[in-house]
Amino acid sequence: MISMLKLIRHHKxxxxxxxxxxxxxxxxxxxxxxxxxxKYGHRAVVLETVxxxxxxxxxxxxxxxxxxxxxxxxxxxxxxxxxxxxxxxxLMTFIQIAKPTLIERIIIMIAQFIFIxxxxxxxxxxxxxxxxxxxxxxxxxxxxxxxxxxxxxxGKIENIKAPExxxxxxxxxxxxxxxxVIEVIRDDEAGHRDVNHSFANxxxxxxxxxxxxxxxxKAQEKI
Ligand SMILES: [Fe+2]
Ligand SMILES: [Fe+2]
Numbered sequence: 197m198i199s200m201l202k203l204i205r206h207h208k209x210x211x212x213x214x215x216x217x218x219x220x221x222x223x224x225x226x227x228x229x230x231x232x233x234x235k236y237g238h239r240a241v242v243l244e245t246v247x248x249x250x251x252x253x254x255x256x257x258x259x260x261x262x263x264x265x266x267x268x269x270x271x272x273x274x275x276x277x278x279x280x281x282x283x284x285x286x287l288m289t290f291i292q293i294a295k296p297t298l299i300e301r302i303i304i305m306i307a308q309f310i311f312i313x314x315x316x317x318x319x320x321x322x323x324x325x326x327x328x329x330x331x332x333x334x335x336x337x338x339x340x341x342x343x344x345x346x347x348x349x350x351g352k353i354e355n356i357k358a359p360e361x362x363x364x365x366x367x368x369x370x371x372x373x374x375x376x377v378i379e380v381i382r383d384d385e386a387g388h389r390d391v392n393h394s395f396a397n398x399x400x401x402x403x404x405x406x407x408x409x410x411x412x413x414k415a416q417e418k419i
Contacts, residue, residue, distance in 0.1 A: 241290045244286045253312060328392070334388045359377070
């Protein structure tokens with residue numbers, strides 16, 4: 197398990213791209229809070245179907261870019277595709293814990309249709325904002341799973357036996373409980389958060405350096 201210091205982290209918005217990403221995340225959080233309230237199991241099923249989209253979309257776009265530009269991807273594609281696969285395993289786990297209602301299944305289908313295009317467009321417009329959004333989504337995921345854990349610790353949600361699929365995937369002891377599963381999932385989310393924030397930071401540094409170079413060139417032209 198990762199330390200508490202590493203677990204709770206917030207990237208303070210530093211530019212317009214960050215502020216857009218944070219506002220987008222907070223409005224979706226508001227929607228999720230209003231709809232699910234304290235139904236954490238159902239919330240996890242629905243949100244994990246969305247969480248597995250960005251890594252796949254970003255990985256695909258970078259794969260195509262790498263082919264087009266005949267350029268190395270610095271290992272980003274594999275990291276993003278692994279993230280998508282890991283999020284899908286979160287879903288496979290939660291589906292054993294909470295079965296979605298008919299209305300939730302309909303929401304999942306509509307949400308996937310909208311979100312896949314939305315994220316693709318955001319990624320094409322601003323790769324930096326797109327990664328920052330996932331960074332902020334994952335900050336929220338860490339908060340939600342911490343709340344879920346608190347409900348289990350307080351005995352408000354039954355600490356049932358861990359699903360077999362989770363025991364196998366995370367190599368957990370055979371007598372593991374739901375609480376142990378939520379803890380490893382929360383660690384995964386914290387990992388995705390740090391990766392996506394650092395991807396956004398790398399792009400940000402690149403943009404700032406390019407802008408500086410341009411300014412320098414313009415200044416030299418004037419002399
Ligand atoms: Fe997840
Ligand atoms: Fe996630």
